[in-house]
Amino acid sequence: MLLGAEHVHGYFLPFIHYVGEAANGEYVTDNVCRLFRNDERIKFRGTIHEEAASSIWALADGKIAYAALPVQHYGYLEDELRRKDKTARNLKLIHEALRHDPASLPLQYALGTEYYQLGEYGTAADVLLPLLKSAPADPGYFADIYLKTAYALQSSGRAEEAKAVYKEGLRLFPDFTDLLESCAALLLEEGQLLEPYHLLKIQQPCAAVRRCSWQPGRMAALCAIAASCGRVPQLDPAAENALRQSGNAAAAGGRGFSG
Template sequence: MSERISLCMIVRNEADTIERCLRSAAPAVDELIVVDTGSTDDTVRIARRYGAVVFSAEWEDDFAAARNVGLERATGDWILVLDADEELAEDAPERLRACVRDRSCSGYYVTIYNYFHSFSEDAAVHSSIRLFRNDPRHRFEGAIHEQIAPSILRRDPRAVFGGSDIVVRHYGYVGDVVADRRKVERNMRILRRQLRKTPGDPFHLYNMGVEWARAGRPERAVRYFRAARSRATCDAPFVALAYKYEAFCWRKMGDVEKAVFSCLEGIKRFPSYTDLFHYAGLWEMEAGRWENAESFLTSAYRLGPPPAPFQTETGIGAHKTCFSLGILAECRRDDIGVLRWHLEAVRLDTSAEPPLCRLFRYMHCADREKQLAAALLKHFRPDQAGKQRVLNLLEACGCFRTARLLSRIWGIGRSKSVPRLRRDNPAGEEASRVLNDWHVSANRDTSSRRRWVRAASRMVDARLLDVRSPELRAIVRTVRLLLPWVDGFV
């Protein structure tokens, strides 16, 4: 008889997201258990429409207690845990069944992609135990950021947690969800109560730092992150994140030196955590210290994406790091480096347009289109659709000679729908000025360069708030891709 899987969820007013979650999970599991903690919208009706068994539970400011209500009622051999703002990847059913057939593991890590924008594939990536054996002794612990592993290990200290290829997509940070002050206040209330029970607990201190950072108070967040990492006696993944988030807070407060120093302290303790090298490199580049920036970024590239269970972001140690090295080469007028790193970024992520746009615009401004054409023919092997995309981007970036040459060699007609930066409206004129100015900006001193970038970024960000014209969208997108220091992947 095949192993049965029970999905267990806790929800409250999740009518906008729960259907997507259940639609992805229903084919993969044998039972849907939903614990509702007081919904006043259509959450319960939607859940029942998908065949879920819904239980009501009073909310007690305790996530573990609410999750355990569902575990107590699950009848499957295995438990899968999801939140309403998550969904399983399309291939999850097969991967789940393969995992539960293996009797050597008590639970499995799944890979969670936390998306920040509805228009981008950029995500923070981490692993979490979301699939585990159903046992009355396996219960969640912790009123907030609850954990299942402690109870499993207490029952069996030799329990094995396996890795898996199961992917969960999390959309809870998209849009206004993360800005919900009530959630921050709720989390802080729970954390304060937990810290009164266990003063100095590094995990609770770390999570309090996260909440202060979300609340826009980096000066308070820094104190909690420093306390968390100094009190932690183990090298748990959250300790590495404490260093990273502390560095982010210093950068948010405008102190690049302390941001880099926090990364250096973290590197001493976690020498394989690529993210610390990557961000130290970006901030050294921002400060105009090219050699230091190159050292950090090349170290990040050599390390590659950090191993599990470190939390990272898509592209760090891979195409994003190469993209940053390409920008650094632009600033140093290193034509060979520009070609090498931007093409390597595209090799690692063939769908990425920002490296190609930066490369094309740089070579056009530097009057190196002959070298660009030769490099594309030698190192770039796109399919038919990819060739058309390259031709379109070349024309959009002003590389008309290269586009004509490659069009003849590849035997492809050039598209008539390539977006142009027209000058018949104020936005187009402003965008054109930015595009023509960016190449000169890298020659300025660091303080002037920062002022120019901040001014241009404000213009672009303002345009992004309310862009209705498709042409204006193309203009804004192109400006973002070509701005120095602004990550074109965002």
């Protein structure tokens, strides 16, 4: 089916990067062009996080589509990071590459992602936030830049900036369930109930469209929303039951969503 689309030169695949301890099942994701045609013009570029997307976009008719074929990556688990000293290596290589190409969007995104995965959310936000203005309309991972930027702002205490990024991200990507859920969690933290509920109600029919990553605390937020259903007068019984089940399943499993 994918090969039959002759006008498509490559595909972005959802990569699931497991982080922390293996037993926790926590992960973040991004979209990476790792499936492409056997064409001598398409080559990997970059010192680190090598990517082929830029060589496809350099073609006059270059087109990259999205394929829902998740790839599980375990290289960011704590044991692997300690064994390879991977974080220090990655940051050194990215900074060195940026000295030669400071305007590179993939390198800036890679730098922000490294800090994000380290939990250094303030630094990650400072790196990622400017990319929202400089990135092309859709470099394949534009939605993920919005998600990571908003969550990094939220986690570093910059709630108003985070809400502005969520709002613009949801305008551009209304079916991106992670943005809906993360925004709902932020509003819940502020004591709001109705708007988080409506955001989660919107994401239910969108869940099959695109669910990319899991953020620490998301499950707890959903459980809290489910527990608060009785205080929201506008809930219809079917929606309330579905939301309660979602919260109960989260409490029982404590794991991230799978794509």
